[in-house]
Amino acid sequence: MATTNTCPECNGNLLYEVSTKHFICKNCGLYVTREQLDDIRDRLRPQRRKGSRESEYLEWWMSKK
Ligand SMILES: [Zn+2]
Numbered sequence: 001m002a003t004t005n006t007c008p009e010c011n012g013n014l015l016y017e018v019s020t021k022h023f024i025c026k027n028c029g030l031y032v033t034r035e036q037l038d039d040i041r042d043r044l045r046p047q048r049r050k051g052s053r054e055s056e057y058l059e060w061w062m063s064k065k
Contacts, residue, residue, distance in 0.1 A: 008040045
């Protein structure tokens with residue numbers, strides 16, 4: 001897990017501005033709070049293909065009824 005303040009958009013260095021509690025990327029101009037940063041990182045994470053087999057099974061099971 002990366003704990004360094006790296007911009008999720010451009011991998012540039014993020015600066016933390018204590019007075020506004022925002023992270024600022026000087027490279028692409030990203031300006032986000034800690035929560036928004038986590039949110040962006042969450043969305044950029046590769047989607048796990050979890051659940052597709054379960055839903056196929058569910059459809060089969062439902063069609064049997
Ligand atoms: Zn950036």
